[in-house]
Amino acid sequence: xxxxxxxxxxxxxxxxxxxxxxxxxxxxxxxxxxxxxxxxxxxxxxxxxxxxxxxxxxxxxxxxxxxxxxxxxxxxxxxxxxxxxxxxxxxxxxxxxxxxxxxxxxxxxxxxxxxxxxxxxxxxxxxxxxxxxxxxx
Amino acid sequence: xxxxxxxxxxxxxxxxxxxxxxxxxxxxxxxxxxxxxxxxxxxxxxxxxxxxxxxxxxxxxxxxxxxxxxxxxxxxxxxxxxxxxxxxxxxxxxxxxxxxxxxxxxxxxxxxxxxxxxxxxxxxxxxxxxxxxxxxx
DNA sequence: AGCAAATGTTTGGTATGGCAAACAGTTTGC
DNA sequence: GCAAACTGTTTGCCATACCAAACATTTGCT
Numbered sequence: 001x002x003x004x005x006x007x008x009x010x011x012x013x014x015x016x017x018x019x020x021x022x023x024x025x026x027x028x029x030x031x032x033x034x035x036x037x038x039x040x041x042x043x044x045x046x047x048x049x050x051x052x053x054x055x056x057x058x059x060x061x062x063x064x065x066x067x068x069x070x071x072x073x074x075x076x077x078x079x080x081x082x083x084x085x086x087x088x089x090x091x092x093x094x095x096x097x098x099x100x101x102x103x104x105x106x107x108x109x110x111x112x113x114x115x116x117x118x119x120x121x122x123x124x125x126x127x128x129x130x131x132x133x134x135x136x137x
Numbered sequence: 138x139x140x141x142x143x144x145x146x147x148x149x150x151x152x153x154x155x156x157x158x159x160x161x162x163x164x165x166x167x168x169x170x171x172x173x174x175x176x177x178x179x180x181x182x183x184x185x186x187x188x189x190x191x192x193x194x195x196x197x198x199x200x201x202x203x204x205x206x207x208x209x210x211x212x213x214x215x216x217x218x219x220x221x222x223x224x225x226x227x228x229x230x231x232x233x234x235x236x237x238x239x240x241x242x243x244x245x246x247x248x249x250x251x252x253x254x255x256x257x258x259x260x261x262x263x264x265x266x267x268x269x270x271x272x273x274x
Numbered sequence: 275a276g277c278a279a280a281t282g283t284t285t286g287g288t289a290t291g292g293c294a295a296a297c298a299g300t301t302t303g304c
Numbered sequence: 305g306c307a308a309a310c311t312g313t314t315t316g317c318c319a320t321a322c323c324a325a326a327c328a329t330t331t332g333c334t
């Protein structure tokens with residue numbers, strides 16, 4: 001596989017898109033609904049940006065909208081969001097529990113990488129953490 | 138620190154820019170010189186793209202150009218490049234030596250994150266790896 | 275000298291992803 | 305009922321970052 005460095009943007013999803021999915025997911029869960037404005041407020045971006053970005057996610061089949069403009073994740077969107085959350089949690093746990101990185105910094109670092117780690121890395125990191133916590137915990 | 142998710146692009150350097158620096162560095166080291174065309178070929182992008190991107194790095198003081206259009210890193214550019222390489226090596230080592238991730242996948246994952254990990258994480262990852270290799274190696 | 279190849283820059287196009295601001299609907303309150 | 309507030313979309317603009325293609329310049333060879 002040549003041009004490894006070019007694969008950076010060739011992920012299933014971008015950082016921004018991932019956070020739009022997470023926003024919809026969290027808003028639905030905690031408030032029962034998610035509209036464009038809610039997502040914009042959640043992410044601290046303008047409604048214009050949120051509108052455009054969410055439209056994009058709709059066109060990719062990750063988000064659905066009902067007759068009343070209420071947003072929710074499709075099954076595929078839910079799967080992507082779940083995977084992102086899982087990767088973030090795993091890496092965060094590694095940073096904090098294993099490396100003793102400051103929680104704030106761990107939050108930043110795990111947030112930046114949550115959409116970039118491969119399934120293989122995530123799976124093996126999980127295994128490692130389970131073993132580690134059994135031993136040291 | 139709010140808007141953690143927005144910090145993704147607020148790094149010292151972008152993924153693309155980092156690889157332009159690494160290209161100049163490697164070309165200088167292995168061939169003795171680095172020109173726009175060399176960087177373009179190295180990164181498998183057009184000379185137009187390389188020209189624009191390198192101009193940007195020049196304006197940021199990370200790259201210098203002599204009278205003959207030969208490029209080299211400034212001290213600051215060298216420092217950034219070195220840090221990127223170090224982070225990539227550390228994470229690669231963690232993936233391969235600790236997690237047993239496939240080398241090809243580890244290359245991809247470490248390449249994606251090389252410019253994103255914090256100094257704290259890098260420093261603590263290094264400590265961890267030293268200990269780990271003394272024990273298990 | 276002169277032409278061709280190599281090198282480098284610029285221009286116009288794509289895409290993401292921010293912004294502000296104009297605009298269009300809908301809902302709410304008086 | 306009507307104005308104000310709220311919600312959503314669209315339009316221009318910015319920056320990054322890629323492309324192709326046109327253009328300019330420099331180098332090299334005969």
